[in-house]
Amino acid sequence: MATTPGPRALWLVRHAESQGNLADARAADVGAQRLELDIRDPDVPLSATGRGQAEALGAWLRDLPAEQRPTALLSSPFTRAADTATVAVQAGGLDLPIRFDERLRERDFGAFDGMTRAGIRAEYPQEAQRRDLLGKFYYRPPGGESWADVALRVRSVLATAELRYTGERLMVVSHQAVILVFRYVLEELTERELLDIDRSEQIANSSVTRYESGADGTLQLAGANAVGHLTSADETVTEEFDASRA
Numbered sequence: 001m002a003t004t005p006g007p008r009a010l011w012l013v014r015h016a017e018s019q020g021n022l023a024d025a026r027a028a029d030v031g032a033q034r035l036e037l038d039i040r041d042p043d044v045p046l047s048a049t050g051r052g053q054a055e056a057l058g059a060w061l062r063d064l065p066a067e068q069r070p071t072a073l074l075s076s077p078f079t080r081a082a083d084t085a086t087v088a089v090q091a092g093g094l095d096l097p098i099r100f101d102e103r104l105r106e107r108d109f110g111a112f113d114g115m116t117r118a119g120i121r122a123e124y125p126q127e128a129q130r131r132d133l134l135g136k137f138y139y140r141p142p143g144g145e146s147w148a149d150v151a152l153r154v155r156s157v158l159a160t161a162e163l164r165y166t167g168e169r170l171m172v173v174s175h176q177a178v179i180l181v182f183r184y185v186l187e188e189l190t191e192r193e194l195l196d197i198d199r200s201e202q203i204a205n206s207s208v209t210r211y212e213s214g215a216d217g218t219l220q221l222a223g224a225n226a227v228g229h230l231t232s233a234d235e236t237v238t239e240e241f242d243a244s245r246a
Helices: 019-030 048-063 079-092 117-123 125-134 147-164 176-186 191-200
Strands: 009-014 072-075 098-100 169-174 208-213 219-226
Touching: 009 079, 009 176, 048 079, 072 079, 079 098, 079 169, 117 125, 147 176, 169 176, 176 191, 176 208, 176 219
Parallel strands: 009 169, 072 098, 072 169
Antiparallel strands: 009 208, 208 219
């Protein structure tokens, strides 16, 4: 009997807490229009808490039975995701090469990079109105990407996975919006269903959303936004937004 193309399991891991998450939370607390960050978004590092979260992820992977651990690992090249993957592999003592794929990068906010929602409404009132009209899924910031644009990247990654990772247990380390869009594609959600999930549940840093191959060979959701590996290690569970969650 032929093997169904694609991975037999897919784990989506949000990067651990970053300095950008902390800057976004501080800006929200004081109503600032911009984040206090002096580096570009791809270079934002993990916070001290984030490194602990990544280590807890690695320890959890190490303690899994060998037949349940990931056999392949893809990561966004952005520092906060790359370091989450690297720390987890090192902490887990795993012989697991990391492949970096720019299609897993954070959504591009274009002209809004480093701005808060309050700042966008103050500096770009017409764009804020256009975003309200089009809705979050289809709105594209000037020079940036919509969630629909991210869906094209996600579909491309999944097509590659069908060719390269058949039979593998594939772990992907990426970003909040990207993981939500993976759910949109894999579960064939509507725009409304996706945005309902986004409104009702924040994806925790270093959380695991897991899919397993069903009887028909397709990937089925087996667990979303799991953080048991963090709580069992007494690591802080954080759910800060990614910057400019517009």
